[in-house]
Amino acid sequence: MSDHSAWVELLKSARKTSLLQDEKRKIHFTMPDGTELCEEYDVKTNELLIRKWRKKTALGGQKPWEFEIGEPDITDQVAALTHGTKDLVESFTSPKCFRCDNSLSFQWRIRNLPYPLSNFQVSVDADGKSIVVRTKNKKYYKVINIPDMDRYNLQLSQSDLTFAHANNTLIIQYKKPETIKKDQTLLVQEFKRMKTGKDGDTECKTS
Amino acid sequence: MAAANTLNKVQEVREVTRLERIGAHSHVRGLGLNDDLEPRQVSQGMVGQLAARRAAGVILEMIKEGKIAGRALLIAGQPGTGKTAIAMGMAQAMSKDAPFQAMAGSEIFSLEMSKTEALTQAFRKSIGVRIKEETELIEGEVVEVSVERPATGTGAKVGKLTLKTTDMETVFDLGQKMIEQITKEKIQAGDIITIDKSSGKVSKLGRSFTRARDYDATDSQTRFVQCPEGELQKRKEVVHTVTIHEIDVINSRTQGFLALFSGDTGEIKSEVREQINSKVAEWREEGKAEIIPGVLFIDEVHMLDIECFSFLNRLLESDMAPVLIMATNRGITRIRGTNYKSPHGIPIDLLDRLLIIATSPYSEKETKQILEIRCEEEDVEMEEQALTVLTRIGLETSLRYAIQLITAASLVCRKRKGTEVSVEDIKKVYSLFIDESRSTTFLKEYQEEFMFNELTGAGDATTMEVS
Numbered sequence: 001m002s003d004h005s006a007w008v009e010l011l012k013s014a015r016k017t018s019l020l021q022d023e024k025r026k027i028h029f030t031m032p033d034g035t036e037l038c039e040e041y042d043v044k045t046n047e048l049l050i051r052k053w054r055k056k057t058a059l060g061g062q063k064p065w066e067f068e069i070g071e072p073d074i075t076d077q078v079a080a081l082t083h084g085t086k087d088l089v090e091s092f093t094s095p096k097c098f099r100c101d102n103s104l105s106f107q108w109r110i111r112n113l114p115y116p117l118s119n120f121q122v123s124v125d126a127d128g129k130s131i132v133v134r135t136k137n138k139k140y141y142k143v144i145n146i147p148d149m150d151r152y153n154l155q156l157s158q159s160d161l162t163f164a165h166a167n168n169t170l171i172i173q174y175k176k177p178e179t180i181k182k183d184q185t186l187l188v189q190e191f192k193r194m195k196t197g198k199d200g201d202t203e204c205k206t207s
Numbered sequence: 208m209a210a211a212n213t214l215n216k217v218q219e220v221r222e223v224t225r226l227e228r229i230g231a232h233s234h235v236r237g238l239g240l241n242d243d244l245e246p247r248q249v250s251q252g253m254v255g256q257l258a259a260r261r262a263a264g265v266i267l268e269m270i271k272e273g274k275i276a277g278r279a280l281l282i283a284g285q286p287g288t289g290k291t292a293i294a295m296g297m298a299q300a301m302s303k304d305a306p307f308q309a310m311a312g313s314e315i316f317s318l319e320m321s322k323t324e325a326l327t328q329a330f331r332k333s334i335g336v337r338i339k340e341e342t343e344l345i346e347g348e349v350v351e352v353s354v355e356r357p358a359t360g361t362g363a364k365v366g367k368l369t370l371k372t373t374d375m376e377t378v379f380d381l382g383q384k385m386i387e388q389i390t391k392e393k394i395q396a397g398d399i400i401t402i403d404k405s406s407g408k409v410s411k412l413g414r415s416f417t418r419a420r421d422y423d424a425t426d427s428q429t430r431f432v433q434c435p436e437g438e439l440q441k442r443k444e445v446v447h448t449v450t451i452h453e454i455d456v457i458n459s460r461t462q463g464f465l466a467l468f469s470g471d472t473g474e475i476k477s478e479v480r481e482q483i484n485s486k487v488a489e490w491r492e493e494g495k496a497e498i499i500p501g502v503l504f505i506d507e508v509h510m511l512d513i514e515c516f517s518f519l520n521r522l523l524e525s526d527m528a529p530v531l532i533m534a535t536n537r538g539i540t541r542i543r544g545t546n547y548k549s550p551h552g553i554p555i556d557l558l559d560r561l562l563i564i565a566t567s568p569y570s571e572k573e574t575k576q577i578l579e580i581r582c583e584e585e586d587v588e589m590e591e592q593a594l595t596v597l598t599r600i601g602l603e604t605s606l607r608y609a610i611q612l613i614t615a616a617s618l619v620c621r622k623r624k625g626t627e628v629s630v631e632d633i634k635k636v637y638s639l640f641i642d643e644s645r646s647t648t649f650l651k652e653y654q655e656e657f658m659f660n661e662l663t664g665a666g667d668a669t670t671m672e673v674s
Contacts, residue, residue, distance in 0.1 A: 058340045058495075059449065060486070061457040081380055087407040088368065088379045134374065141374035141438055 007151045008183050018196045024049065027191060040070070046188045048101055068147055069099045095140050103181070106146055110170040113140060117165040122172055128155035131172065144172070148180055231291075231610075234584040238296040240264040252580055253296055255573035256289050262564045263293050267300055270502065270530050279523060279531040281508070281558075283551055284566030287606040290534040293566070294504045297532070304448045306501035306529075308333040312510030323518045324474045330522055331452040331480075333529040335499035336487060338449065343404040344441050347372050348415045348434045349396050354386050370400075372435045385409070399432050404440075448499065451527070454483050484527060500529050508533035509552035512544035516554050523560060533561075574601045574609070581610050587617040589628040596633050604642040612636050 014029040020043070029037040033056075040050040050070030055063050065073075080089045097110040110133070113120075121134040131144040149156060160175040176184075239250030244264040246257045253260060259282070266280055282290045298307040308329055315325040347370035354366040366381030368389070381389065385402075388409045394400060397418035402409050413430035459475045490496035505511070511519075522528060533553075540552040549555060569577065575598040582589050589597070593616075601609030613628075615636040620628045641649065650657075 057457075058338055059454050059457050060483075080382070087382050087404075088385045088402065089382075091367070091378045091380050094377050138371075138374055139376050141372070143438060 005152060005179070005183060007148075008187060011187065012190075016194065018191065018194045020196050025191060025196070027194075038065070041188065041191065045103075047103055048184075067098065069101055071098045071100070097142055097144070101176075103176075103184070105176055106148070106174045108144060108172045110140075110142070110172070112168060113165070113170050114168050115139070120163065120165065120170060122161065122163045122170075124156045124158045124161060128157070131156065131161065131174065133170070133172070146174065149177075152177070152179060154179075232295045234580050235292050235295045235299060237300045238264050238267065238293070244268065249576050249580075251296070251299075252584075253289075253292065254576045254580065255569050256293065256566050259284075259289075259293055259564045259566045260296070262562075263297055264300075266530070266532075266562070267297055270305070270500065271302065279519075279533065279557075279561045281551065281553070281561045281563045282532065282534040282566060283563055284536065285568060286536045288566040288568055290536070290566055291506060293564075294506070294532055294534060297502065298504070301502065302499075304335060304337065305499050306333050306335045306448075306450050307504065308501065308529075309504045309506065312505055312507040315511070315515065320474060322512075322515055326515060326518055326522065327480075328452055328475075329503055329505075330529060331455060331527075332450045333501040333503040334451045334527055335448045335501055336451060336454065336490075337446060337497040337499060338490065338495065339444050339446050341442055342445055344443050345370065345402040345404060345439050346412075346435050346441055347377075347400070347439045349394060349398045349400060350376065351396055352389060352394060354381070354390065370439055372437060372439055374437055375439060377439055399434065450501075451483065451487065454487070455480060458483060487527075498527075502530045502532055504532045504534070506534050507536075509535045509537045509540060510543065513542055513554065514544065516542070516557050520557055520560070569606065571598060571602055574598050574606060577606065578609060578613070581613055585614050585617070587613050587628060588626060589613075589616075590630065593628050593630045593633050596630050600633070600637060600642075604644060608642045612640070615640065 010031070011029060014031050014037070017028045019026045019028075023043050025041040025043055027039045027041075029039070031037065035056065036054040038050065038052045038054075039048060041048055048069060051068045052065045052070065053068060054065050057063055077089055081092060093112055095110050095112045097108060099106065099108050101107055115135060115137065119136050121136070123132055123134075124130075125132050125143070129145065129150070131146070133140065133142040133144065135141065146156070154177060156174070161172070162174075163170060163172045165171070234252040237251035237253070238260050239247050239253035240260065241247060244261060246253075246260040246264070248254070248257075263280075263282075266278075269278075282293055284290050294309070298309070301307060310329055315322050315329070317325060320328075350369040350371050352366070352368050354364055356364055363383055364386055366386045366389070368379045368381055368385075370377055370379065384407060388407070392400075392409055392411055394409065394411060397415050399412040399415055400409055401412060413432040415434050416431050417434065419431055455475050459479045487496065487498065491498055519531070523531065535551045535553070537552050539548055539550050541547065542549050542552050542554055547554075550558060553561075575594060578594060578597055578601060582594075597609050597612060597616075600612065612633065616628045616632040619635050620626075620632045623632075625632070
């Protein structure tokens with residue numbers, strides 16, 4: 001089994017719990033170093049909808065969930081904006097970037113960007129590690145990393161990158177390399193074989 | 208904008224009225240030693256007690272080198288001979304990072320916590336760990352800042368802050384705490400600021416170069432900095448010092464929803480502590496963290512009881528013990544919780560582990576110098592003759608009584624519209640406020656006329672000594 005990538009090995013070695021709920025396969029991983037990972041797959045299409053991480057701080061405290069894929073939970077932000085907050089929050093109208101992949105490509109949507117397509121410059125950074133989104137009117141700038149590519153130590157190339165703009169949203173796509181696609185199907189197969197808990201009231205036997 | 212201006216004014220007025228309070232030892236700024244650890248007669252607010260200060264300096268040097276841990280020091284002396292002042296001086300002279308935890312012996316008696324837990328926590332609060340942590344920062348130039356009261360006139364203020372870098376711009380909604388900070392720091396358009404996301408601390412880096420020609424007259428302290436590039440939010444590694452107790456607390460919180468049902472003041476399990484100890488040791492091996500042993504100062508140490516003393520014995524033996532400094536004004540007295548008598552009310556086995564520094568009563572000259580320093584600290588002008596009188600009072604009654612007369616006398620002086628406190632003022636307050644020995648004589652004379660005088664003095668004394 002040594003021909004598998006480090007990423008697949010890491011997921012295999014982690015402690016896993018799986019649950020079927022709302023047409024989604026939810027899997028929770030605990031890595032050997034205490035880091036938690038949560039993934040949600042669509043049962044029908046096998047697409048990865050959410051991947052979020054919870055890391056420990058250097059002193060052992062808990063950080064909030066960090067979303068790698070999927071739209072982050074904005075209840076906190078909404079509550080802060082409507083009821084007031086102690087600190088500061090980005091206002092509703094500020095652009096929000098999140099990743100939503102499909103099986104063929106990595107995809108990002110940046111909402112609340114009302115500028116025409118010609119205003120945007122999306123390119124692969126000089127070191128080949130990240131995608132940089134620039135605006136000509138200097139209103140938005142974002143460096144997007146692809147942790148998947150970092151895990152496989154792959155370089156990005158400009159030719160695989162495309163972007164479009166519609167409904168105040170900038171959509172950026174990057175074609176997934178073959179190796180990642182292969183491992184992806186492998187992992188999905190693996191997860192399907194896992195023992196999965198069902199949602200709802202489970203039987204509670206009184207001995 | 209008008210609203211923002213009035214807000215600024217209100218804030219300023221509030222700040223001016225803040226009172227500077229003067230503590231009993233606020234004049235102490237260090238131990239008053241030169242580089243060879245030789246004490247200077249009068250320096251850094253310390254007077255006399257040369258031998259004791261020198262001894263404290265030697266200990267301090269050992270602490271600074273980080274060589275000793277788990278050592279204990281006892282400062283013993285009569286009341287009002289500068290025991291606490293020496294401890295405070297040591298605290299001031301230590302490096303800023305090293306934790307100095309001061310407590311009184313009676314503080315550990317709490318209903319919520321066992322005595323041993325309180326002692327352990329105090330010990331762990333006095334050991335610092337320097338460690339690198341990643342924090343999220345927002346760094347940018349202020350484009351616009353506005354703070355407004357809601358139209359209804361009541362409720363929380365609302366604020367908006369627009370920040371930019373050379374590449375982007377973002378609008379933030381401000382909360383109450385942030386508005387306060389921004390008005391306090393007088394943040395305005397054109398400033399370059401950083402906001403620490405986890406603590407919410409705002410700091411001003413300077414003004415943007417592009418705004419350099421906004422005003423013809425800028426004060427010389429204004430620093431001009433480049434507008435930052437790239438994204439507004441950045442990750443940065445910062446080194447900071449936390450105490451081991453803080454790490455304990457972070458790791459002992461019940462995770463998940465159970466945290467709602469557990470109080471914060473509970474005891475920390477010893478397993479958690481052991482785990483933290485080995486974790487910290489591991490970090491130190493890997494070079495990730497540095498341990499800074501601090502100082503735990505227990506004043507009025509005779510208030511601890513026998514259980515605490517035996518627990519102290521044990522704590523001092525662990526490899527993560529700070530330097531323990533204790534102070535007492537008792538002579539040979541009963542150890543609390545037993546019927547045995549022992550020097551300073553401390554069991555012999557613990558005394559054996561201590562280095563003892565003795566303080567002696569101040570001479571006339573020293574008393575005068577201390578009173579002079581206190582006059583300066585309390586902003587009181589005093590005639591030479593009045594000072595001599597006050598020194599006599601200090602010698603005959605107590606130094607503390609004399610110090611307390613300073614402000615009282617200055618108030619009397621101000622009432623008669625004088626500028627310098629004279630002998631008359633001192634006489635007046637001396638007759639107004641009686642000292643301890645006069646009070647005792649008075650009581651001896653008129654005891655029968657007070658309430659409950661049928662109780663004999665001996666009965667009181669036995670009930671005082673509770674175990």
